[in-house]
Amino acid sequence: xxxxxxxxxxxxxxxxxxxxxxxxxxxxxxxxxxxxxxxxxxxxxxxxxxxxxxxxxxxxxxxxxxxxxxxxxxxxxxxxxxxxxxxxxxxxxxxxxxxxxxxxxxxxxxxxxxxxxxxxxxxxxxxxxxxxxxxxxxxxxxxxxxxxxxxxxxxxxxxxxxxxxxxxxxxxxxxxxxxxxxxxxxxxxxxxxxxxxxxxxxxxxxxxxxxxxxxxxxxxxxxxxxxxxxxxxxxxxxxxxxxxxxxxxxxxxxxxxxxxxxxxxxxxxxxxxxxxxxxxxxxxxxxxxxxxxxxxxxxxxxxxxxxxxxxxxxxxxxxxxxxxxxxxxxxxxxxxxxxxxxxxxxxxxxxxxxxxxxxxxxxxxxxxxxxxxxxxxxxxxxxxxxxxxxxxxxxxxxxxxxxxxxxxxxxxxxxxxxxxxxxxxxxxxxxxxxxxxxxxxxxxxxxxxxxxxxxxxxxxxxxxxxxx
Amino acid sequence: xxxxxxxxxxxxxxxxxxxxxxxxxxxxxxxxxxxxxxxxxxxxxxxxxxxxxxxxxxxxxxxxxxxxxxxxxxxxxxxxxxxxxxxxxxxxxxxxxxxxxxxxxxxxxxxxxxxxxxxxxxxxxxxxxxxxxxxxxxxxxxxxxxxxxxxxxxxxxxxxxxxxxxxxxxxxxxxxxxxxxxxxxxxxxxxxxxxxxxxxxxxxxxxxxxxxxxxxxxxxxxxxxxxxxxxxxxxxxxxxxxxxxxxxxxxxxxxxxxxxxxxxxxxxxxxxxxxxxxxxxxxxxxxxxxxxxxxxxxxxxxxxxxxxxxxxxxxx
Numbered sequence: 018x019x020x021x022x023x024x025x026x027x028x029x030x031x032x033x034x035x036x037x038x039x040x041x042x043x044x045x046x047x048x049x050x051x052x053x054x055x056x057x058x059x060x061x062x063x064x065x066x067x068x069x070x071x072x073x074x075x076x077x078x079x080x081x082x083x084x085x086x087x088x089x090x091x092x093x094x095x096x097x098x099x100x101x102x103x104x105x106x107x108x109x110x111x112x113x114x115x116x117x118x119x120x121x122x123x124x125x126x127x128x129x130x131x132x133x134x135x136x137x138x139x140x141x142x143x144x145x146x147x148x149x150x151x152x153x154x155x156x157x158x159x160x161x162x163x164x165x166x167x168x169x170x171x172x173x174x175x176x177x178x179x180x181x182x183x184x185x186x187x188x189x190x191x192x193x194x195x196x197x198x199x200x201x202x203x204x205x206x207x208x209x210x211x212x213x214x215x216x217x218x219x220x221x222x223x224x225x226x227x228x229x230x231x232x233x234x235x236x237x238x239x240x241x242x243x244x245x246x247x248x249x250x251x252x253x254x255x256x257x258x259x260x261x262x263x264x265x266x267x268x269x270x271x272x273x274x275x276x277x278x279x280x281x282x283x284x285x286x287x288x289x290x291x292x293x294x295x296x297x298x299x300x301x302x303x304x305x306x307x308x309x310x311x312x313x314x315x316x317x318x319x320x321x322x323x324x325x326x327x328x329x330x331x332x333x334x335x336x337x338x339x340x341x342x343x344x345x346x347x348x349x350x351x352x353x354x355x356x357x358x359x360x361x362x363x364x365x366x367x368x369x370x371x372x373x374x375x376x377x378x379x380x381x382x383x384x385x386x387x388x389x390x391x392x393x394x395x396x397x398x399x400x401x402x403x404x405x406x407x408x409x410x411x412x413x414x415x416x417x418x419x420x421x422x423x424x425x426x427x428x429x430x431x432x433x434x435x436x437x438x439x440x441x442x443x444x445x446x447x448x449x450x451x452x453x454x455x456x457x458x459x460x461x462x463x464x465x466x467x468x469x470x471x472x473x474x475x476x477x478x479x480x481x482x483x484x485x
Numbered sequence: 486x487x488x489x490x491x492x493x494x495x496x497x498x499x500x501x502x503x504x505x506x507x508x509x510x511x512x513x514x515x516x517x518x519x520x521x522x523x524x525x526x527x528x529x530x531x532x533x534x535x536x537x538x539x540x541x542x543x544x545x546x547x548x549x550x551x552x553x554x555x556x557x558x559x560x561x562x563x564x565x566x567x568x569x570x571x572x573x574x575x576x577x578x579x580x581x582x583x584x585x586x587x588x589x590x591x592x593x594x595x596x597x598x599x600x601x602x603x604x605x606x607x608x609x610x611x612x613x614x615x616x617x618x619x620x621x622x623x624x625x626x627x628x629x630x631x632x633x634x635x636x637x638x639x640x641x642x643x644x645x646x647x648x649x650x651x652x653x654x655x656x657x658x659x660x661x662x663x664x665x666x667x668x669x670x671x672x673x674x675x676x677x678x679x680x681x682x683x684x685x686x687x688x689x690x691x692x693x694x695x696x697x698x699x700x701x702x703x704x705x706x707x708x709x710x711x712x713x714x715x716x717x718x719x720x721x722x723x724x725x726x727x728x729x730x731x732x733x734x735x736x737x738x739x740x741x742x743x744x745x746x747x748x749x750x751x752x753x754x755x756x757x758x759x760x761x762x763x764x765x766x767x768x769x770x771x772x773x774x775x776x777x778x779x780x781x782x783x784x785x786x787x788x789x790x791x792x793x794x795x796x797x798x799x800x801x
Contacts, residue, residue, distance in 0.1 A: 020634050026566055029573040029638045094590045097550055102583040104557060105572060109580070112569040119561050120768050124776030127500075130554050131780070131787035137551045138791045141544050146798040154797050161790060192775035367639035 023363040025351055028112045030366070030385045035396025038110040038389070043330065045099060045106045047323045051215070052096035054208060054322070057170050058216025059088045060136075060163030062244050067159050069240060071152045076233050077240065081159075082148060084223050089144045093137065111390065113346040114180075114337040122176045125196060129172035136165035170208060178204045180338050181329065182261060187340050203257040210247035210254060211322065214291065217245035218315040225308035235305050242299040242306075248292040255285070263339065265482030266332040269425055277331045284324035287317045334425035335480060343427035343480075344390050352430045352478040360386050360431030373445075373454045376461065380442025383435045394446060401446040412440045413465070417472035424481040433469035437461050487709040488754065493767050497562045502753045504555025509749065510664055511549030516614045517658075517665035518542055519589075521684070522596065523607035534680065537672055538665075539603075542593045542610075550586065562771055563764050570634060571627040578643035579624060582617045589613030618661075622654045629760055652702075655695035660752065662688025663722065667745045675734035682730040685741065689723050708758040711751050718748035 020027060033041055063081050070078030107115040119126065139162040147155055175196035179186065186195030220241040224234050259267055269277045291314050298304045306314075337344050347355065361382040368385075372378040384394065392400045404412055415422040416436050419429040429436065441461070445454055489495045518538040525535030560568055572579055589610045596606035623645045627633075630647070637645070666685035670678045700706075707713060721744035728737025 019631060020570060021566060021631055028566075028569055029634070031573060031576045090594065093547055094594075095587060097547065098583055098587050098590070101550065101554070101557075101586075102580070105580050105583065108569050108572045109576070112573065116561065116565050116569065117770065119558070119565075120771035121774055122776070123558060123562055123771065123774055124780040126558055127555070128776065128780045128783045130558060131783045133554065134551050135787050135790045135794075137547055138794050141547060142794045142798045145544065146801055149801045150797070151801075154801070158794065158797065161794070165790075366635055369639060369641050 018363065018365045020365045023365070025347070025355075025363065026113055026116075027364050027366065027386075028346075030389055031109055032389070033393075035393060037391060037393050037397040039330065039391060040397055042103075042106050042110045043323075043327060045102050046330075047319075047326050049096065049099035049103055050326055051319055051322050052092050052099065053170070054212040055215045055219055056088060056092035056096055056136075057163075057166045057209070058212035058214065058244065059084065059092070059219065060140075060159065060166045061213060062216040062220055062241065063088075064156070064159040064163045065244070066237075066240065067156055071156070074236075076227075076229060076237055080220070080224060080227065080237055083227065084220060085140075085144055085147065087219070087223055089140065093140060097137070111337055111344070111346055114342055117338060117342055118176060118180070121192065121195065122179070125172055125176060125192065129169055132165045132168040132172065136162060136169060139165060167209070167212075170212070171205065174205045174208060175201055177329075180336075181266070181333050182263065183339055183341065199261040200258060203254050203261060207251060207254040207258060210251050211318075214245045214248045214295070215315070215318055217241050217243075217295075218291075218311055218318060220244070221306050221311035222308050222315065225311065231305070238299075238306060239303060242295065245295040246300060248288070248295050251288055251292065255288075262332060263482065265424060266334075269334065270328060270332060274331070274425060277328060280324045280327045280331065284321050284328060287321035287324065290314075291317050291321065335420070335427040343430075345387050345427055345430060346390065347387075347427070347430045349478070349480065352428050355430040356432055356473060356478060358432070360435045373452060374441075376438050377442050377445055377454055379435070380438035380440075380445075383431055383439045384442060387430060387435075388439075401443060404443050405447055409440065409444070412443060413437070413469050414472055416440065417469050418476040420479075420481040421476055426481075428476060428478050428480060429473065433466045433473060434461075436469045436473070437466060488758070488761055493772050494563065494764055497559045498757070498761075498764070501556050501559035501563060502750075502757065504552060504559065506749050506753050508549060508552040508556055509660075509753070510668065511545050511552055512614075513661035513664035514538075514545045514668050515542060515549055515593075516611075516618060517661040517684075517688075518545065518669070519593065519596075519607055519610040519614055521665065523604065523611050526596075526604045526607055534669060534673055534677055538669065539593075539597050541672070543590065543597065546586075546590055546593060562767075564628060564760065565765060565768075567628040567631070567763065567765075568624075570631075571624045574627060574634060574637050574642075575620075575624060575645070576643055579620060582620050585613040585616050589617075618657060619650070619654055622650055622657065626650060626653070629763065649699075652695045652699050656692050656699070659688045659690070659692025659695060663692065663745060664688075664749070666726075667742055670729070670738050671742070678733040678738065679730050682726040682733075682737075682741075685726045686723060686730075689719055689726075693719060706758065708755050711754045711758070715748055715751035715755050718744045718751055722748055 063084060066077040066084075067081050070076075070081060104115070139158050143150075143155070143158045143162060147158070150158070175198070178200040179195045179198050182199040183195050184190075184198045186192075186198065188194075221238055224237045224241065227234065227237075229237075259270065262270070265273075270281050272278050294310075294314060299306060333339060333344075335343055337346070340349070342348055361379065364382055364386060368378055368381055370381070372381055384400070388400055392398050392403075395401050404415075407415065413436060416429055416439060417433075419426045431439075441454065445451070489499060519542060522535040522538045522542070525532040592606040592610040592613065596603045596610065599606070626647055626649055627637075627645045630645075633645075636642075663685045666681040666688065670681045670685075673681060700712075705712070722741050725737045725739075725741025725744055728735060729741060731737070
């Protein structure tokens with residue numbers, strides 16, 4: 018069968034060794050988000066300090082030229098290229114998800130691209146020619162740069178928040194219903210506050226490298242610190258964001274999934290430390306912040322960003338686009354057909370490894386199709402470890418009733434033979450992958466398969482939570 | 486007019502081709518400019534063309550990457566399954582283009598800032614950009630070779646070692662020299678243009694020879710006349726460069742530039758022709774997606790803003 022024939026797209030699946038795919042996309046995404054938000058806040062900060070500089074505060078102007086060099090060297094290079102890396106990594110992790118996002122929002126993505134082009138053009142023009150330009154031209158260029166970079170965030174934010182809360186779009190509300198979804202505004206305002214905070218902290222580091230007396234550095238730091246003030250609004254914005262989440266997603270974050278709750282705790286704790294220092298230390302007590310402390314705070318802010326992005330990604334479970342596409346890259350309305358015909362019947366790609374029996378080979382295909390998006394076999398989030406202590410029947414029951422076993426798992430999109438093949442594969446892994454497959458209790462007997470089929474029927478093909 | 490009609494796929498195709506042509510100008514300047522600057526650095530002779538290229542290369546790479554997002558976006562609408570499959574088949578080896586570009590980017594900044602490290606930095610840059618050009622050539626071919634996908638996946642092959650890769654890459658490398666020379670000549674004083682004319686002629690020769698070889702092996706397709714237009718434009722560009730070599734301050738450069746632009750447009754269509762029949766019919770979600778008026782309005786604003794920026798910095 019040609020890989021292009023199937024109505025449900027089957028893509029080649031890559032194995033990242035002990036890394037689960039969420040870690041791969043998360044690693045790239047966190048670096049990209051951090052740098053992109055730094056660039057957005059940096060634009061606004063420089064515009065503000067340029068205006069100050071033109072009103073007679075010469076140090077502010079020297080800072081702008083120095084800071085911009087950092088911005089160009091870090092953000093324009095690694096920031097822009099990790100954006101490209103996000104495309105490629107998303108294809109590796111969930112080709113069908115990025116395809117759907119692009120299909121629905123390509124004109125808005127193209128709009129974002131135009132703003133990105135304006136941002137880069139204005140930024141490079143300022144970098145190359147800023148020192149030779151007049152005051153008015155400098156301010157206008159920086160204003161254009163700041164506006165374009167924030168507009169870039171505006172458009173991308175709508176697409177990313179749609180994944181989590183598509184809302185009225187699910188009822189055929191169209192692209193704008195999807196774009197201006199329930200989490201659009203809290204997410205946009207939250208990210209804007211993060212951006213200005215990151216820019217202010219990075220500014221404190223750059224100011225400490227400037228060849229100025231301490232009192233003049235302190236004066237600059239005081240000015241830049243005001244850009245971190247929006248961090249005070251972040252608790253409220255975070256609560257707003259959590260409030261608009263679907264009930265099941267909210268429950269994962271607030272204790273339903275301990276891993277997710279811990280990430281929420283890390284994000285909140287790190288943000289609280291940064292916010293506490295900014296509000297009490299920098300704004301109220303007007304403390305001087307040295308380069309080491311500013312770097313430490315920026316590191317904490319990176320930790321908060323990392324944890325926050327994991328929370329955002331995790332809250333979508335069991336979907337990548339809520340109500341539309343499961344994390345397995347299968348649509349809810351396709352599950353019934355896969356239950357009937359089997360998960361791998363139309364998978365055109367061969368296995369890279371050989372297995373002792375046909376059934377184990379089938380299990381490997383099932384694992385590749387239905388589990389590999391979020392699990393590894395024996396690395397991070399290892400399926401072999403998660404199931405090692407389960408009995409054979411417990412394995413069969415829990416897999417067949419997957420969305421009932423854990424609410425953030427999608428329904429099992431295969432038939433009874435697929436469940437049994439996966440169970441046998443796991444037992445073979447538990448036994449250390451022997452050359453001869455172990456014999457299981459009642460393995461693949463007609464009674465066993467009939468029991469699995471009954472469990473699949475009882476679980477149904479709907480997800481555990483509501484679609485929205 | 487072929488290959489365009491009134492369908493939504495045609496609009497995506499037109500935007501893909503336009504943004505691809507723009508991207509090609511910038512990345513050609515980067516790849517060929519870095520190689521030129523490396524040769525000049527190895528020869529240890531003052532070369533104003535190389536000095537100017539070094540100064541502009543980081544900006545050109547930034548512009549090339551930015552412009553490259555456009556074709557990347559529209560390609561995923563036209564050839565979604567093929568593009569994603571090729572990405573996945575080449576896997577991490579394909580993903581290595583991103584770190585290669587990051588390393589190449591910093592190498593260009595280093596080459597600009599440090600005379601001591603210049604040769605090493607430029608050599609690293611040439612290696613990185615060469616790798617990226619080769620990888621794009623490979624993935625373009627993998628996308629079209631669906632008969633090979635299953636075997637590639639089963640064997641875990643991350644390289645597509647087909648005989649078509651090298652000639653295709655040679656066409657691009659020749660075209661890149663010509664495009665670099667065209668942009669570089671407008672930046673150069675008339676006295677410096679002779680050398681660029683020789684470079685452009687060499688590039689056209691390499692590209693033309695390799696393209697002729699591909700056509701000879703694979704069977705010539707006039708592509709509804711676009712192949713003839715491409716050949717005529719390339720010949721006109723060569724004549725323009727010959728005029729420039731004889732009289733650097735004369736109208737030869739304008740002729741060569743106009744002909745190169747025509748060749749770029751025709752070349753983009755000829756390049757696309759073999760996979761036009763593979764374009765996926767617009768998926769329902771994509772065909773019905775809203776937001777086009779916003780994009781058009783933003784594009785107009787963006788072009789106006791970029792024009793204003795260019796005028797502002799030129800007027801300083």
